[in-house]
Amino acid sequence: MKPVYTLAEALAKDPGRVAKTQALTLDSARPHMGLKGRHGLFASVAWWESIxxxxxxxxxxxxxIERTYFAGQDSRRGDQVNSFTLRMADGSAVDESIYINHKQDIRLFVPGAMVTMVYALDELKAQPAADGGVNVARIVLEVAVSTR
Incomplete structure (x- = not known):
């Protein structure tokens, strides 16, 4: 398996994302928007330690990977993909977005490749979830893809 994405590397390239996410957590004027911050502010030392x-x-x-495809309404080239269907061992399927730190790694996302994705499940301010449980943001921490 080749690691193709880490949140830490993505955030190092986009420090504004951390600042905006933390500001929304701290904004009491928006009580239903953003992360709750119960385990530390997003991407802070406390947050990483909580993980x-x-x-x-x-x-x-x-x-x-069962199939790759383009999701969204933006203009694109005909060969561009940004999403895939992941077939799980239990037979269920989930649709996921492609996360990469380096553009050349998109070539690894092909039908038949194995993918492992790790998410942090960080509690949102807006509670409860539609099913009555805890409403969380699924934040991609790491992605690895098999190589042939």
Missing amino acids: EAQRLPTQTLTGI
Whole structure:
């Protein structure tokens, strides 16, 4: 498996994302928007430590790419993809977005390749979720893809 994405690397290239996310968490005028911040502000030392100590729940998905496709309404070239269907071991399928830190790694997202995605499940301010449970943001932490 080749690591193709880490949130830490993506944030190093876009520090404004951290500032905006943290500002929304701290904005009491928007009580239903943003992260709750219960495990530390997004991407802060406390937040990363909460993930490492398993206080902030994570989810790992592993499966085989069934198909790749373009999702969205933006203009694009005919060969461009940004999403894929991941077939899980239990037979279920989930649609996911492609996350990469380096453009050349998009070539690894092909039908038949295995993908592992790790998410942080960070609680949102807006509660509860539609099903009555805890409403969380699924934040992609890492992505790895098999190579042939």
